[in-house]
Amino acid sequence: KNEVEQSPQNLTAQEGEFITINCSYSVGISALHWLQQHPGGGIVSLFMLSSGKKKHGRLIATINIQEKHSSLHITASHPRDSAVYICAVRSTGTASKLTFGTGTRLQVTL
């Protein structure tokens, strides 16, 4: 079982829809990152969370440390949101490292 599991793997939505991407992890973490990767490779950091909830524009990220679960929500989705969304967790301890989920490929159509 992977340390970081994302769902769904693929998601197609119509413009304007509310979208949720889920991330579950099995290790103790100090932080969780949500990343966006567009075709061509460039990765952009959307959020870094260690507790609670953060909002930036139409994006909202939440984390429940007890349940080891995080969600990324996109309100009023737009075709420019089409990308791969990746959850990554920073493990605790001396061997702290970043472990990535397999990503969620989102396509938003008109």
Next chain:
Amino acid sequence: KAGVTQTPRYLIKTRGQQVTLSCSPISGHRSVSWYQQTPGQGLQFLFEYFSETQRNKGNFPGRFSGRQFSNSRSEMNVSTLELGDSALYLCASSSRVQYGELFFGEGSRLTVL
């Protein structure tokens, strides 16, 4: 403020050769980490440096090595290249190790023939 710069962006090598990739972090960032991205394995952690010290290393063979200089610029080297080393190599910089937001470069796409 300039972003993270990786060079070269694209390169083609043959099996058995070696390659060196460079990463210049955002000014003031002392943490640099490297990642390998392949279609089959996704994103995997390679190593992480802070103030010239390697803090952690991922599960990669010894052919993969790296270093960080006093100006925080980092290089990674892969020796005796194998076909399976073909990948996008990404670096990220951060002002802090554990709780720092990550800023990624555009990556270096390596093709091994």
